[in-house]
Amino acid sequence: MLLFSIFISLVMVAPGDIVISEIMYNPDGPTLGADDQYEWIELCNIGVVPLQLNGMMLSDGGNQLFLEDFLLEASARAVIVADEQSFSEAYGAGIAVVQWDGVWTKLSNSSDTLLLYSSTGEVLDELAYSDTWGLAEGDTTRSEADGRGSSLEKINLPGTNTEENWMPSVDWACPDTDPETGDPVCWGTPGSVNSQE
Numbered sequence: 001m002l003l004f005s006i007f008i009s010l011v012m013v014a015p016g017d018i019v020i021s022e023i024m025y026n027p028d029g030p031t032l033g034a035d036d037q038y039e040w041i042e043l044c045n046i047g048v049v050p051l052q053l054n055g056m057m058l059s060d061g062g063n064q065l066f067l068e069d070f071l072l073e074a075s076a077r078a079v080i081v082a083d084e085q086s087f088s089e090a091y092g093a094g095i096a097v098v099q100w101d102g103v104w105t106k107l108s109n110s111s112d113t114l115l116l117y118s119s120t121g122e123v124l125d126e127l128a129y130s131d132t133w134g135l136a137e138g139d140t141t142r143s144e145a146d147g148r149g150s151s152l153e154k155i156n157l158p159g160t161n162t163e164e165n166w167m168p169s170v171d172w173a174c175p176d177t178d179p180e181t182g183d184p185v186c187w188g189t190p191g192s193v194n195s196q197e
């Protein structure tokens with residue numbers, strides 16, 4: 001077991017091992033609430049060995065947040081949340097949440113570029129998203145992910161971060177429903193397989 005632990009600690013993470021798999025960039029719609037409480041980012045280990053997240057950094061070029069000790073198993077997902085109490089009240093307590101230090105990297109409600117860096121500063125993934133993602137060409141309404149409840153989910157995880165490979169979620173991982181409509185209170189699939197995968 002000790003040897004195995006040493007092996008894990010020596011595994012160098014590289015681009016293609018871990019990806020940004022889902023984001024809730026605009027929760028401030030009819031479902032969740034304020035962006036600084038309910039934004040979240042999901043990461044997925046798409047490699048074949050466990051990855052230590054400690055020291056990885058997420059940033060949009062402004063604020064920087066540094067991930068703390070968390071061993072993400074192969075094929076597993078975990079979320080980085082703006083406010084853990086708000087998140088667990090909305091989605092329940094059973095989802096793997098990575099602790100972090102620094103300042104929350106606010107996810108713009110229009111467009112933003114989110115970067116994931118290794119602990120040695122290498123860019124592991126880069127997602128330049130827009131609030132038009134998920135809209136058909138010429139559609140001037142708002143995307144389902146733009147404050148209307150859905151998250152933005154990656155479809156093919158090893159694929160590129162192009163508009164065609166990201167769509168608003170059509171499912172949820174949330175225990176509560178609106179007592180009047182029966183609709184889920186919060187959408188997206190934090191910590192679990194994407195509904196658009």
Ligand SMILES: [Ca+2]
Pocket residue numbers: 025026027035039106107108109
């Ligand atoms: Ca936002």
Ligand SMILES: [Ca+2]
Pocket residue numbers: 021022042077188189190191192193194195
């Ligand atoms: Ca997910």
